[in-house]
Amino acid sequence: MIGTSYGAVLDGMEGKVVRVEADVSAGLPQFTVVGLPDSSVNESKARIRSAIRNSGLEFPRGRITVNLSPAGIRKRGVGLDLAIAIAILRAGRQLAPRPENAAFLAELALTGELLPLPEALRLTDACAEKSLPNVVVSHLQRDGEWLLNQATWQNATTLLEVSDWLNGLGQLTTHRPLPPKLKRHEACDMCEVENLTFAKRGLEIAAVGGLHTLLVGPPGSGKTMLAERFVTLLPSLPPTHAREVVSLLHSFSNVDWCSATPPVRAPHHSISSTGLTGGGHPIYPGEATFAHRGVLLLDELLEFNRSALQSLREPLMERQIRISRAGQSVLLPADFILIATSNPCPCGQYGFGVCRCLESERNRYWSKIAGPLMDRFDLVIAVHQSSSIQKFPVSMPEKSQFIRSRVSEAKAALSAQTRLSLSSTRSRLANPSFLVRSAEIAAALGISRRGLESVRHIANCIAVLDGIEVPGEPQLLEALQYRNPQIR
Ligand SMILES: [Zn+2]
Incomplete structure (x- = not known):
């Protein structure tokens, strides 16, 4: 039987x-x-x-x-x-x-x-x-x-x-339990950060476009505070994404996550490449997967080990990670926004104060993320107390919820414009004078092909955020400020 x-x-x-x-x-x-x-x-x-x-x-x-x-x-x-x-x-x-x-x-x-x-x-x-x-x-x-x-x-x-x-x-x-009403849970608010309006504006643009951002500034400039509060600018997760995130976290970690706020993962800089992007036997997801639909925050980026940083190249490009081990192949989701912070040089003052480092020391300092990985950062924002530009006068710091509502509107406008993928957004910028002018500037500044696309995309996000139909020279110039090539 x-x-x-x-x-x-x-x-x-x-x-x-x-x-x-x-x-x-x-x-x-x-x-x-x-x-x-x-x-x-x-x-x-x-x-x-x-x-x-x-x-x-x-x-x-x-x-x-x-x-x-x-x-x-x-x-x-x-x-x-x-x-x-x-x-x-x-x-x-x-x-x-x-x-x-x-x-x-x-x-x-x-x-x-x-x-x-x-x-x-x-x-x-x-x-x-x-x-x-x-x-x-x-x-x-x-x-x-x-x-x-x-x-x-x-x-x-x-x-x-x-x-x-x-x-x-x-x-x-x-039991047929009803889904709980997902609420936002935030431990901090952008209004707790005084001044730094230029950097906050940059983060607002990053939130609209879902852009990977590096905050560079001397020690104590407030870059970590800004990075930690970036998630408060992101719109709440739509129900399908929230379910995806909650089910991922429930299944693989002991975090009892149940929130409409996008997830934030901020691993310590001693993390291995396996811890960051997954692996092991049996295969276990890394922090990049737990940050899916949210933010991966790497504070003091250059303190992370080289192999861990290099392992981020695939998820930054593909928004997913494929791991193959002993005949097993697993596809892990990893669609996150990377927010990182760094000092500009070993002494922390280059571009902001009196730097005591040799050029060779600075080059060695940045070599860890040189080339393709550095190029993945759409925005490089200088964070300095005096970096507020005239366009945004110092006033009472704005609460995150107000910035978030602007971001939500801009994101909705962006997707209404395109209804397509990010790449299509980039090719949509058909204003010939804008294309020519941006290409000229990129050539003059030695910005790579990918960098140029990124600048155009940032300019488009700025235009959408400011309610302008087609990006022009002012948006292009503002976008270029967030490339900040002199720091690299
Ligand atoms: Zn220095």
Whole structure:
């Protein structure tokens, strides 16, 4: 007699449905699991046997063979405990073979109690995709339940409760929690930063265009304060993005994130490239993925190690990260805005005060992010108390919410203009005199091809922010101030 059930395991980052078959035949008592189980799955045999017996059910006598398919995926962890137990009980004719569209995701305690799985959300998504909408989980499995959109969790306390349900002797509890109303949570506000209106204007433009920004200034100039408050200028996440972010954070970290504010990740400069962009075995996402739809904040950029910084090139270009390890290939989302800060030179005064560094020292200082990585910064903003330009007189600092509402309007106008991708936004700038003039200036200043596109895009963001239909010379000149080539 063969009994079947469905469970799921993680294959890298993705959940994969596993069909569990159990065969009970005559012979000496033996319990074998085949289908690429790792040692943690093999260890579950003793747990499953005890759980079945302690639930008052009968562990079948004879030779038991459990097959986990597809055989090509290595099965790790304790998540298949319940599914294997159900298949064995079905093979022993103790449980009805129906419903067939149910999956079982729980660890078993020796007492038969069902224990929650940290990866249950991702496994449930995989089950829903394979037409298994009824997912039996532990009664303790509640975290992020509202994030389920195609499947329902049926909560059970013990293996006995599940077996009664399968035999039509009882019901399992089902919750359909409403999504919480997502609110913004902000610990700081741009109005706490005095003056620095030039830098704040730059950050406002960066928020409109989703532009990677480097804040350069002497120690104590306020660049870190500005960088930390950048997220307060970003519009709230739309519901689909919020769900994506919350489900990512729920699945992989212990952060109980539930907010409309875009996520901010600010790793310490000692972080490795694996910590920053993901990797390891099994593959785990890095900070760049946790910053998806939000901000990756790298304070004192040049303190980070070179390989970690170089690993950012791919996500900065592709907005995602592909990791291949031992036949496994995983695509991690990484669509973030990079906000970084740096001193202008080892002594911190170059371009702002009296610099005591040799030119060779300055060059060596910047060499860590030279070339392609430096080019990824659309805006390089000088942060200095005297850097406020006349156009923006010093007044009472503006609260983030007011800047944010301007940013929201400008972003809406930008997407209405294009309804297309960022690259199309850039090619939309069809004003011939603007194109010619910007190309002339770029050539004179030695700005790269990518840099020129970036300047045009910044000018377009400025125009949209100021309610001007087509960017012209004033927007171009303002955009060039945020390139700040003399600092590099
Ligand atoms: Zn210096």
